[in-house]
Amino acid sequence: xxxxxxxxxxxxxxxxxxxxxxxxxxxxxxxxxxxxxxxxxxxxxxxxxxxxxxxxxxxxxxxxxxxxxxxxxxxxxxxxxxxxxxxxxxxxxxxxxxxxxxxxxxxxxxxxxxxxxxxxxxxxxxxxxxxxxxxxxxxxxxxxxxxxxxxxxxxxxxxxxxxxxxxxxxxxxxxxxxxxxxxxxxxxxxxxxxxxxxxxxxxxxxxxxxxxxxxxxxxxxxxxxxxxxxxxxxxxxxxxxxxxxxxxxxxxxxxxxxxxxxxxxxxxxxxxxxxxxxxxxxxxxxxxxxxxx
Amino acid sequence: xxxxxxxxxxxxxxxxxxxxxxxxxxxxxxxxxxxxxxxxxxxxxxxxxxxxxxxxxxxxxxxxxxxxxxxxxxxxxxxxxxxxxxxxxxxxxxxxxxxxxxxxxxxxxxxxxxxxxxxxxxxxxxxxxxxxxxxxxxxxxxxxxxxxxxxxxxxxxxxxxxxxxxxxxxxxxxxxxxxxxxxxxxxxxxxxxxxxxxxxxxxxxxxxxxxxxxxxxxxxxxxxxxxxxxxxxxxxxxxxxxxxxxxxxxxxxxxxxxxxxxxxxxxxxxxxxxxxxxxxxxxxxxxxxxxxxxxxxxxxxxxxxxxxxxxxxxxxxxxxxxxxxxxxxxxxxxxxxxxxxxxxxxxxxxxxxxxxxxxxxxxxxxxxxxxxxxxxxxxxxxxxxxxxxxxxxxxxxxxxxxxxxxx
Numbered sequence: 001x002x003x004x005x006x007x008x009x010x011x012x013x014x015x016x017x018x019x020x021x022x023x024x025x026x027x028x029x030x031x032x033x034x035x036x037x038x039x040x041x042x043x044x045x046x047x048x049x050x051x052x053x054x055x056x057x058x059x060x061x062x063x064x065x066x067x068x069x070x071x072x073x074x075x076x077x078x079x080x081x082x083x084x085x086x087x088x089x090x091x092x093x094x095x096x097x098x099x100x101x102x103x104x105x106x107x108x109x110x111x112x113x114x115x116x117x118x119x120x121x122x123x124x125x126x127x128x129x130x131x132x133x134x135x136x137x138x139x140x141x142x143x144x145x146x147x148x149x150x151x152x153x154x155x156x157x158x159x160x161x162x163x164x165x166x167x168x169x170x171x172x173x174x175x176x177x178x179x180x181x182x183x184x185x186x187x188x189x190x191x192x193x194x195x196x197x198x199x200x201x202x203x204x205x206x207x208x209x210x211x212x213x214x215x216x217x218x219x220x221x222x223x224x225x226x227x228x229x230x231x232x233x234x235x236x237x238x239x240x241x242x243x244x245x246x247x248x249x250x251x252x253x254x255x256x257x258x259x260x261x262x263x264x265x266x267x268x269x270x271x272x273x274x275x276x277x278x279x280x281x282x283x284x285x286x287x288x289x290x291x292x293x
Numbered sequence: 294x295x296x297x298x299x300x301x302x303x304x305x306x307x308x309x310x311x312x313x314x315x316x317x318x319x320x321x322x323x324x325x326x327x328x329x330x331x332x333x334x335x336x337x338x339x340x341x342x343x344x345x346x347x348x349x350x351x352x353x354x355x356x357x358x359x360x361x362x363x364x365x366x367x368x369x370x371x372x373x374x375x376x377x378x379x380x381x382x383x384x385x386x387x388x389x390x391x392x393x394x395x396x397x398x399x400x401x402x403x404x405x406x407x408x409x410x411x412x413x414x415x416x417x418x419x420x421x422x423x424x425x426x427x428x429x430x431x432x433x434x435x436x437x438x439x440x441x442x443x444x445x446x447x448x449x450x451x452x453x454x455x456x457x458x459x460x461x462x463x464x465x466x467x468x469x470x471x472x473x474x475x476x477x478x479x480x481x482x483x484x485x486x487x488x489x490x491x492x493x494x495x496x497x498x499x500x501x502x503x504x505x506x507x508x509x510x511x512x513x514x515x516x517x518x519x520x521x522x523x524x525x526x527x528x529x530x531x532x533x534x535x536x537x538x539x540x541x542x543x544x545x546x547x548x549x550x551x552x553x554x555x556x557x558x559x560x561x562x563x564x565x566x567x568x569x570x571x572x573x574x575x576x577x578x579x580x581x582x583x584x585x586x587x588x589x590x591x592x593x594x595x596x597x598x599x600x601x602x603x604x605x606x607x608x609x610x611x612x613x614x615x616x617x618x619x620x621x622x623x624x625x626x627x628x629x630x631x632x633x634x635x636x637x638x639x640x641x642x643x644x645x646x647x648x649x650x651x652x653x654x655x656x657x658x659x660x661x662x663x664x665x666x667x668x669x670x671x672x673x674x675x676x677x678x679x680x681x682x683x684x685x686x687x688x689x690x691x692x693x694x695x696x697x698x699x700x
């Protein structure tokens with residue numbers, strides 16, 4: 001029983017972090033149908049920045065996201081205005097090409113400036129755990145999870161309770177209709193891209209503590225994150241959360257009761273099964289209904 | 294008929310033109326060859342998954358070529374490296390070596406990194422009858438193909454890499470020996486054979502296996518393995534770790550408060566600064582690993598290599614991967630100097646029949662190109678790496694056992 005609780009607890013903690021890492025990706029797809037392949041590279045970029053700040057100032061990596069998040073918001077806005085806006089209305093495949101180029105550029109710049117090395121931030125608590133009746137909750141995983149939940153909740157409130165959020169959702173659902181009532185499509189898209197990129201501020205900071213990374217790590221991450229949002233339904237924020245929890249639980253439960261070897265396979269089997277029944281993913285179409293209500 | 298004739302005429306002309314062009318090149322080339330630099334073709338994973346070892350290998354090769362050229366080159370000719378990037382991709386590495394051989398017509402080849410890339414790359418070299426000295430790629434499959442031009446420039450293949458760890462366990466008094474052991478390993482062609490042979494060897498010594506699992510290369514969360522280990526409390530944990538997984542498991546073991554009496558990991562602990570940064574310097578104490586090279590080894594040229602590397606790359610200490618690449622180049626150099634000319638078959642034959650002194654120690658090979666030497670057993674002691682076995686290459690006589698608890 002303890003074993004089951006332990007596996008589920010870890011699965012949920014891991015899933016929460018995955019959800020945060022995937023949230024920006026699905027938001028950007030939902031609003032402008034841009035598949036941002038550079039999302040993983042942006043996460044690694046933030047992880048590197050965070051590591052650097054932690055190493056040189058001792059500032060806690062997760063707290064450092066107070067600095068990295070606005071930075072990434074600005075970078076996202078600039079990237080949209082400078083690059084992404086040029087492929088508006090083009091097929092999604094164009095966005096894959098553009099952002100893949102961006103990912104390679106970021107990887108190259110990191111290779112040259114930061115060096116091609118594994119790094120990981122190791123603040124004092126990185127190897128400590130809370131223990132509750134035989135179940136251990138690793139502190140970094142728990143803090144990362146809490147930060148992820150806070151950001152996801154904030155994102156949810158912004159999207160559902162503010163005018164800006166409504167504008168973003170309106171643009172996602174019906175760009176022409178939104179334009180008719182005075183929502184500037186370009187400004188909204190830039191904002192959505194900036195917000196989506198800003199989520200990498202906290203995501204990358206957490207990543208720097210939880211997982212050793214190096215410039216080319218982004219390939220592993222982007223494939224995992226894309227799988228999560230495909231499972232949840234492209235463009236759906238709740239979908240990203242569910243997809244991420246499924247992956248986290250698939251990892252820990254398969255590892256506990258079967259072999260870790262099968263965890264990736266189990267996850268893809270789940271994706272396949274879901275897509276066979278619902279080709280839009282778990283929450284695929286519902287987001288637009290949610291947005292309308 | 295007229296059409297056929299004119300086509301024949303055209304073909305003949307073309308053939309003649311090619312032959313004449315060929316003749317035009319050859320004589321001048323043979324006389325000018327002695328002035329032209331010797332060109333060595335290399336493809337490396339400079340980007341992508343293996344970009345880290347790839348970049349280190351590039352540095353190792355470059356340090357070697359600068360040292361050789363400073364001493365007058367090879368066979369009196371300067372040496373030039375032609376390095377291309379295979380992006381850690383099997384298809385690209387095949388295209389790269391094919392182009393280096395057939396279009397760039399390089400004089401010699403040196404290998405790339407990882408068994409994954411060397412497996413197809415060495416097949417291209419073999420097909421073209423070119424000597425292929427590889428600095429990495431010790432998976433058993435490499436040597437099961439009966440290749441005549443493949444030479445592996447490390448002390449031992451993957452299955453024999455942990456023999457020296459086995460020797461150490463065997464040397465312990467009966468009451469000191471571990472009684473139980475666990476073997477988590479990444480599904481990787483370079484880690485699994487190491488751990489599988491070690492497990493078989495330890496079982497033969499009477500060490501009971503209490504846990505054994507293979508995890509996928511993209512696994513990032515190790516708490517589940519750590520909790521399984523904490524529940525079974527093995528005396529010895531031997532992990533087939535590449536890098537992140539090695540750091541990840543130590544962190545998770547610490548989080549769960551379980552510290553085995555003996556911890557052996559492949560590869561990960563050899564990434565000196567990166568490993569101690571990742572697990573925390575105090576937690577490295579007593580960790581064992583096997584390694585092909587050590588910066589303090591008194592092997593010929595090793596001191597010069599470490600110094601030259603540091604000078605070229607901002608005072609850094611070379612990674613093992615850079616040293617392996619340097620050693621591969623030394624092997625190639627020794628063969629060329631002994632044979633006295635560039636004759637691929639003669640070079641390969643010479644290497645199969647002789648041994649070469651490298652910065653990794655003396656290397657020699659069987660008929661498949663598999664090396665017949667031994668790895669070093671290294672242990673982290675007080676924040677530094679010491680070699681504890683084999684005795685003739687050891688840097689200390691102290692062995693930390695049992696491993697102290699996590700700090």
